[in-house]
Amino acid sequence: YLLCVETDKYYKIAPFAPFIKPIQLIINDLFMLFVDLKDLHPFDFLGFNFQRITGLIKGTSYIKIQASKKSQTKLKNKIRDIVKHRTSNTLGVLINKVNQVLRGWKHYFGGIGYPRGVFFRINGFVVNRFYRWHRRLSQRRSKYLSRGAYEKLRQAGLEYLPTTR
DSSP: OEEEOSSSHHHHHGGGHHHHTTTTOOOOGGGEEEOOGGGOOOEEETTEEEEEEEOSSTTOEEEEEEEOHHHHHHHHHHHHHHSOSSOOOOHHHHHHHHHHHHHHHHHHHSSSSOOHHHHHHHHHHHHHHHHHHHHTSOSSOOOTTTSSHHHHHHHHTOOOOOOOO
């Protein structure tokens, strides 16, 4: 995708012309967004949220890039569809399906911006879904995931989103 800063459309695309012409690339206006960084209001673009944050040092600011709320909601809905309490799948099958979704999400959102906070919340959501799924397997209370669910799911093969760099 292409995120441009200047105000004139053709002036913004001009620096990319040497790279665009040899491969005969056609720029689609749907995947371009022109933004004035001086007056940056939070906006969503291709699943990411961009917002200007004031820094700790006086007079400084930076652009915080993270997964948008809509992207997070879509991921949570996918995980809800996989880890339902009315499913005949075993824990291993559910973990494999969830790992595929989390791996793709990690590769898309993990390389840009500040994903740690979002990843931490998603990891908590995933553990909670598995805890609720396991609790509803039987009318008898199971204590398997009651303590140390995070580590037990990791041992069972669940891959968490990285919360450190």
